[in-house]
Amino acid sequence: MKSYLINILLGTIAVVSSCKKDEKFVYQIGDPKIELKSAISAAHFGDSLVFNVRVSDSEVALSTLKAQLYFTDDKVTETTIRTKENGDYSGKIYVPFLKDIPDGKATIKFVLQNISQKKTEQSFDIDLSRPDFPYLTLVTESKSYRMEKTGRNQYAAKENFSAEVKGYIQAPKVGEQGNAMSFGWVNNAVDFGSTAEIPFSNSTSGVYPIQFNTLTFQASPFIFVLLNGSLFGRLDDTHSKVEMVLNQGETATFEGIADLQDWWIDPDFFTRAADGVISFKGITGKYRIAADFALKYFVVEAMAGNDLAKLQEDGTGAVWIIGEGVGKPKVSSNQVGWNTDKALCLAPLGNKKYQITLKAGESINTNNINFKFFHQKGWGGEFGGTDVTTSSDLIFIGDGKNGRDSGNLGIKTGKTLEAGKTYLFTLDLTAGNKKAVLTVVSK
Template identity: 40%
Template structure:
């Protein structure tokens, strides 16, 4: 950094105009304010404040006083004070905290300006240095762990019992008399630790327990981070949960993945890899045809995902000669490695690459109850992992007696058929006859035991739908007590309050009116929920002409069991609301931010746009009206959609009760909303 001499200069602002003769002329001056530096700091620390005080007078009204810090010729910080009249002005400008910048000399430039653009500039040298606080804090889940100096230059460390992934940020103590504090978090774009951030740093150890976390206040380097090696080459960290590598994989060649302590328990896509050596689970044999692939290690789902690539940065697509790749995209009833990873019709997130097992033949293997719903599914094959080229109904055929293909090319179960729970099914797409004459074969190639949980309700065993989900249909009366059992003393984390009220840790009572209900239990999320059924159990209940049955919210703003589960305009995901009293349908929920996954936060704080329907379809009600006082929360748009009132935001974490009243008739629905 260079030291520039004291300067007092005037800046001439030239203005050329092409206005009409009646336009006012821009008035400027080449003389700036008179400036006297009363006081200014001669030194500062990175992240700290630099104070200044300047007296200013001028024959014209004043405009601004700017304090600017320059490293060499680059301005790195600026503070602007609005000025009007002659006087003394005080302020402070913050020194930025960059990595690897040495101690040295910067320049503090003070620039005064009047309303006629006349400027005066004063420069002073500023000695700057990197602070060495006595300690740092590692902040994890609002708990502070004191990091002490290690003796290495600017390095701090703390040793404690941590989870395997202690995702926290670093904070300094106060660095100066002004109380300046700098935080350090993670930036995904630069894949490194940066200042002025509290985004969690993805520290990760091979396992949970006692280990040491470090951070260097000069280089911004930290540890530990997981180092994954695929066949000896380090994988790149994509985000907190994903590491990847793009490489050429050769059919039948063995590869190893090292750096994951529990890799023996991970899911490996059996369309792509096979573990042949039980004593060495890190060794994998590649099954499909040789080519370029992206290998992604996903820690969230403990899954090794493989995708065919066209180049180092482009995913493969299906070529006219039948080479390349085919992708499966579908609803929430199909996903790898399990249904927990089913993203629905979201190609970028949920598209699954089929394995090219032979020339012009592609394979997708799914397990009923684990990676595909055994009783209902809907997905189709595409030429790429985006919308566009696809296998329509005229482009693909099948002779399967289990799976059908509709006119749009979507795959589903033949009416009256189900997959065997635990059955391993192989879907093979053959494009030997061309991409518009594909042939699908579906065969059961094995079975896999699902881990049973034996969940019971009042002693009756629930039916296992997949590895996590169970259900039971019962005729119930309002206020009836239900006792949960089995599942290693399964205790719910959340119970839908529209249907149930907790009596104890393992028992509930029914809130709505008497009827037939399908009770559901999810072992992964530990959620107890329900749906209203028709009296004969033939399907979901609908709102009858007499105002009894069930209603469904379809649209945006309401989800269940969390706001992130909003149905959008997907009818089959409509949120079921039961009849709490004759003709009254009530939903009680907390408010949460858009995308909230917190159980119970089912109302978005803003951004509603949806309606209640008589079924999971487009059978609508009459025009909604609002009960007195409800306009403080809701409004009805011109298209009849329910929205949050203009300028209103629900309080995050607060509980609200939304009621639909059809006692005056289905064509006269009335909405009310109160804050509990």
């Protein structure tokens, strides 16, 4: 019985194998043919290239016609047409508008396939060139500006602009098969096909050109800020940052900010001499310096390696403030509150001491505060009411029963901070993180 079953199984396998061989034998039969009926010798980048072809197969029904566009050996686009019957077919294939690709040759390939999967191909070389736009348009929320041609692929609108201009760029249709195009802001760069606003920025308001190159996608102006030769990286429309080592006492040379004299300079980290020269005041170390163009000041934060510094068990590192009634450069416009992203870094003085300089009526409220010290920029370790003591006659430490939560600072009843006077808050951790001593001195 077993022998009989095995013979049947082997016979079945032989039949299946024979069928597969027969299928391969009849595979890809027929005589598909392509005849190009329209001239396609040239096109612009960004065109929708129209083609007309006649297709036929005298033996087997047709299936599909594919039009493929190649830049060198790379297929960049493809369109497929169902070809159920012999006859004439028309279609379009898009020619991508890519940056940094000069005028040159491309190949359009037609691939016709019948239902037995037999194919025939025809290829044609075409000349591709970048469209010579007569003008571009800068589109902003309130107004559109004509960008005149100033050179090959180069355009500019020179107007009385504000220091910040947000808009995208439109290009008109060129040629019968051309398409209107747009250029907008994608991943901190200008890119094709977007209408997201480009954040142009100049050092001052006034008459200046906004420019764009349709070959390289390079645009200007954008403010480039440097500190001692190190370039700030863009964070968003109004913020950029740099991370670097700063040495105590060295000159801090800022470049790219025309109105630097109007910026607020944090007295905990910088000094500005009468002649305008700025020097770094903090202890030598690595810092993150963020430029806030809206509020016109630099946020300085201590770092440890590639991360923001945290308080260590031995009292070194950094101390941060989170809470109400305090904010730089002005509490009225930039209060920290309980938003940990705005936490203030105390300036490390060395020897496990940390300091923040606050001006009453400007960076600290005169009559109401409710903030505390933290081990990091965010929630986590913090200084509770039993971790900090002070002998100040102005400031008290909350214990949860005296009007403030544990560790939160308040102004004593009947006391106020004198408007216009500067107060130095110094936290001394030399006795340990659980035995911090806060001193508050006016000057």
